[in-house]
Structures are given as structure tokens and as C-alpha cells.
Amino acid sequence: MTGKKLLRSSSFRLALAYVALFGISAIGLLAFIYWSTANYMRQQADETIETEIVGLAERYQLTGLAGLTTSIRERVGRRPVGSSIYLLTDGLYNPIAGNLDRWPQIEVDPEGFTEFPLNLGAEEPRHIARAKPFALPGGFFLLVGRDTYELEAMQSRLVRTLSWGLALTVGLALAGGLVLSRGQVRRIGAINDAFDDVMAGDLSRRIPTGSSGGDIEELVVKLNRTLSELEKLVEGVRRVSDSIAHDLRTPLARLKTRLERLRHGSAGADEVDHAVSEADKLLATFAALLRIARIESGERRQAFASVDMTALIDDVAELYGPLIEEKDKKLVLHNAPNIRVLGDRDMLFQAVANVLDNALKHTPADGRVELDLGARESSVEVVIADDGPGIPANERDKVLTRFYRLDTSRTTPGAGLGLSLVAAVAELHDGSVQLEDNPSTDGAPGLRVVIRLPRL
Amino acid sequence: MRVLIVEDDKETLDFIAQGLSESGHVADRAADGKEGLFLALEGQYDALVVDRMLPGLDGLSIIQTLRAEGKTTPILILSALGEVDDRVDGLRKGGDDYLVKPFAFSELLARLEVLARRRDSEAPETRLEVGDLQMDLLSRTVTRAGKPITLQPRELRLLEHLMRHSGQVVTRTMLLEKVWDYHFDPQTNVIDVHVSRLRAKIDKGFDYPLVHTVRGVGYMLRDRKETT
Secondary structure, eight states: OOHHHHHHSHHHHHHHHHHHHHHHHHHHHHHHHHHHHHHHHHHHHHHHHHHHHHHHHHHHHHHHHHHHHHHHHHHHHHSOTTTEEEEEEOTTOOEEEESOSSOOOOOOOTTSOEEEEEOSSSOSSOEEEEEEEEEETTTEEEEEEEETHHHHHHHHHHHHHHHHHHHHHHHHHHHHHHHHHHHHHHHHHHHHHHHHHHHTTOTTOOOOOOSOOHHHHHHHHHHHHHHHHHHHHHHHHHHHHHHHHHHHHHHHHHHHHHHHHHHTTOSOHHHHHHHHHHHHHHHHHHHHHHHHHHHHHTGGGGGOEEEEHHHHHHHHHHHHHHHHHHTTOEEEEEOOSSOEEEEOHHHHHHHHHHHHHHHHHHSOTTOEEEEEEEEOSSEEEEEEEEOSOOOOGGGTTGGGSTTOOOGGGTTSSSOSOHHHHHHHHHHHTTOEEEEEOOTTOSSSOOEEEEEEEEBO | OEEEEEOSOHHHHHHHHHHHHHTTOEEEEESSHHHHHHHHHHSOOSEEEEESSOSSSOHHHHHHHHHHTTOOOOEEEEEEBTBOOOHHHHHHTTOSEEEEESOOHHHHHHHHHHHHHHGGGOSOOSEEEETTEEEETTTTEEEETTEEEOOOHHHHHHHHHHHHTTTSOEEHHHHIIIIIOOOOOOSSOHHHHHHHHHHHHHTTTSSSOOEEEETTTEEEEOOTTOOO
């Protein structure tokens, strides 16, 4: 994973947006803290000045000019130089006492305060004084103030502290965002890599799953399942087209040979019939394929109606009965009364008939086929059991797919579509088909086909 | 018989028309819905063959319009596999029979002949008779040359269908549809066994056979004097 990829990732961008939002709100908060603190400090300073003026004015009233002068001298001597400013002048602004050598050029604000530069030596930065002039009775003037240097220094310290705090906050948020999005980016990168491989043709590729849980993991599991489904479908399509090519080529070639023999006049009328029946078989195969495709598309569901399965099973038995007898086989029917399902009557008939056809093809002479209809609480089971050679357990799923034929049944007629149609019909009806050994035979394993449908 | 074919696929149209004229019938062609409706309204036909999907005006609309106009000409609906195969819908809208493409021409012809013939005998019958075979539709009894023949209910229905269409070819699919009332494709010829049982009951021991196999197509019940 490259850094560029990380920076471009959506999770990192999201983290960045959060950091920005967070930063802006932190700046707002810190600005407010600064503003209110600075304000408070200034107010405190102003109140101190006011208190001092009031105190000095009282002193003047009680002890006169001499007492005030003493007081100021005391205060000037006690305080560190520069931090407090006092100046007492006569009516012509000639200094009497204090630590300013002359009355400054001042303009007062509405609250009576003024600010002016202090010349406390040549050092930079220049100190600014904040002071309040006061006219004493008797034509004297008093100026009390504070050097604001301390205040400014404190304020700039506050700004520095708050800025550091802000920088730390944003930095931590950024780092957190990076760390968090790195994990996400790695997972999404893995998904991207897997899909690159899939697009390049490796359909068996899966996204490695982690153990962290959460929505991305859930997505990964779903994507993997989708890929499996896709692989199965593509595999199915490939197998079907292979089979079509393979299984239909043979009868087409036979048909062609017959037609050629006819053209050369070397064949009898029989040959025409053979050719026609060959063509019929091909058409029937295509019709079966199309029918399965159409059933799988699900559009027949629109025509679903209540189907009397009891009558349908009776009809199947009645239609196939003579054929079964003809072949010296036996059909044992166990029908249950009043069983209905929601479905397509013709499709269901076709499905049961296909399984029965299949059972007839594969049972030995004097074989026995059972046709059962039974009802469970919520499902209906059509069971067709025979005493033929059965289907090995590992082939049972395959015979439900198109064109799959057991090696042992290569010689019997059929295109390998019968059971796949049954599976398609069952699925159309939200049911299932299950193949198993027939436990009620004594010799051969037999085959038991269970078509399970939701009961109406 | 005179048949109008309304079909937009030229190959199918030619295939049906050629087949019909080779079998001694007259076929008119219409390649789209509007032309088909116009011809059907103007002309006198014994039967119509109408494709479901047509440019201009679809097959079912044509049929509805014709029926609304009081035309009772029998109509065979053609439908391509893969289209929504709604047989019931087609028949409810006034079609008389339904055939899914691809079909064998013999199947189409057999059905058309049955449709065209049905018009002549719409009066309710109480007795069917073919040669010396008789069926009393009320008492459901069958006799041949005066001898009673016992038939199972399904055999009776099978025979009734064959007798109603005596002299006409009836295909296996038609029998499944009309006698068993299921539209499906058996993988084995289940019908053949039923017919041969019926044949054993009504032909065996009599002077001449009535049930004939039409190779590659189906069956026909025919008196020896009748010809196709």
C-alpha cells in the first residue's frame, strides 16, 4: 500500500474532514477562552487602578497634600519599578511626587482610562501604560496606572499555550485518522486486488477474510458469496454450452449422414423416418432446454394457481400405469387425500412424469416403482422410489444439472435434462429435490427422489 | 380449406403457406397485424393462424377485435418458446387452440383440420358413429357391430375424442391436451400404450381396423370407406 493510495482513500479523506471540522471548533473554543481571559485580566487591572485612586483620594482628604505625597512615595518605593505608575502634579502639571517625570500627552476613553508609551529605558519592546487621570480638589492632578507589559506577556503566553494545545489536538486527530484509515484502506485494497484478479479471469479468487467483524467484514463475506455464485453460474454456462456442443453434435452428424444417404438414393423409406425422428429428438432436446430456461426465469409464477396434487398424482399414475404394466413393472401408489399446493399444474405434472420416466428407464424388468404423495405440516412430499441401480452419493447433485448423465446410463435414451427440469420446477415452486438411496429395496441401492413443495 | 396466416416471420409464413398448399388447401398471407385484421374481417376463412407477437397490432388484440365484431372463425394462436407462454390468456381472449413454436407442420395441419371441422358439428350430439362403431354419449356405452365393448372412463374419453375427429389426424400432444388435460412433453410415448389398449378392445376380432397409426404424427380413427 503506497502513501499516495492512503491519502486518496475515502476513509482518510473522511478523517481529514473530521480533523478540519474539529480544528475549526477547537480554534473557536480557544479564541473564546483567550478573549474572556484577557478581558477578565484587563478588568481586574482597571479595578485595581480605580481602587487605588479612591484610596489615594481619601488619603488626600484626610491628610492633605503632604500625606498623599508620602503615601505615593511609599508606594513607589515598595513596588517594583515600572509595574505601578503614580504621578501627582500641581495645576500646571508640574510633578510633585511619583515615578513619572512628566505628565504625558493623553486622551481619555469614555471610562476615563488612557494609554501612553512609557520611556523606561531604551529596551524593546516598548512598554505601554494604562492609567486613569484624576482631578483632586485644590487643583492638583493625580495619575494612577499600570505598566501593561506583564499583562501583555501573560496574554501572549496564553496565546502560545492555546496554540500548542490546538496543534497537538489537530496532530493527534490526524495521526488517529491515518491509523484508522490505514486499516480500512488495507481491507479495501484487499477487496480491490481480489476483484482485479477476478476481472482478469481468476474466478476462484476470494477476498481474504479477517476476524475483526464489523460492516467491512460483512461486506467481504457477501462479496465472497457473490463470487462463489458467479463462479457457479459461469461454470454452469460453460458446462451447458460444452454439453450442447458435444451432445447435440452426435445426433446432428447422424442426421446429416442419413440425409446424404437419401440424396444418393442408397436408402429406403425407413431412412426418412429415422431422419425425421432424429430431428424430432433434437427439437425435443432444444425444447426441453428452453423450457428449463423459462422455468428458471420464474415468469411462470404469474400464472400460479391452487393445484389439487391428489388428483394430479392420480392422473400421473393413470397415464403411466399401462406403460408400466407393458414393461412388466409394477407401480405402487400411495396417495393422500385433499392435498393442494400453489403452482403450475402442467409444470408439476411434467416434473413428476419426468422422475417417473426416469425410474422406468432405470429399473430392471419386473422392477417396482413407488409413487407416494404425503403431507407434512407445512410441506408436501412427492416421493418416487425405484429399485434400479441408484445414483452414487457423489453424483447426486450433478444429475440435477443440465446434460449430466451417469456413465452407466449413456446407453439409455435421453439428453440428461429430465432431472434438471425437475430441479428447476421445484425451485420455481420454492421447493426442493432430494435424491437418496431407496431403503425399501433388498438388492440394488435403488433411488428415492423426494420432491418437496410448500403446502397450500 | 381456406386459411389466413398472420405471421411476421417470413420463413415461418412461407413454411406454413407452402405446407398448406401442398396439402391441397388455400393459404392467404398477412405479414403484420393490421393487414391480418383487415383480411380476417373482409374475407371468408375456415381457420386463422395468428402469431402472438406481431408488429403493428399484436395477435391477441386481433383476436379480441374479431370476436367483438362477431367473427367466429376458429383461430389457432402461435407462440414462440421463450415468450410468456400464457395459453390460458390466449384462449380466454377468444383463441381456439394454441401451438408453441417450433412445431411440426403435421401438428399444425392436424389441429387446423380439427378446428375447421368443429364448426360444422356444433349441434349437441347424443350419438357418435364411425363405421360399425357406435358410442352413446348419454349412457356412455360403446358397441361395435352390435357387440357391447366395455371401456375404462379414460378409454371412453380417448375414443370419444378420436370419434369426434374421425378421418382427421390426431397427434399425441393433442390427445394429452384434450383427453388428459395436461400440457406437457412426455419423454416416452405414454399415449401409445393407451391407444394400443383401446385398439385391442375395439379392433381385435372385428373385420377391419378403425384405429390407424399415422407414422411420425399420431393416430386416426377412420371407417374403411373414408379417405383422408
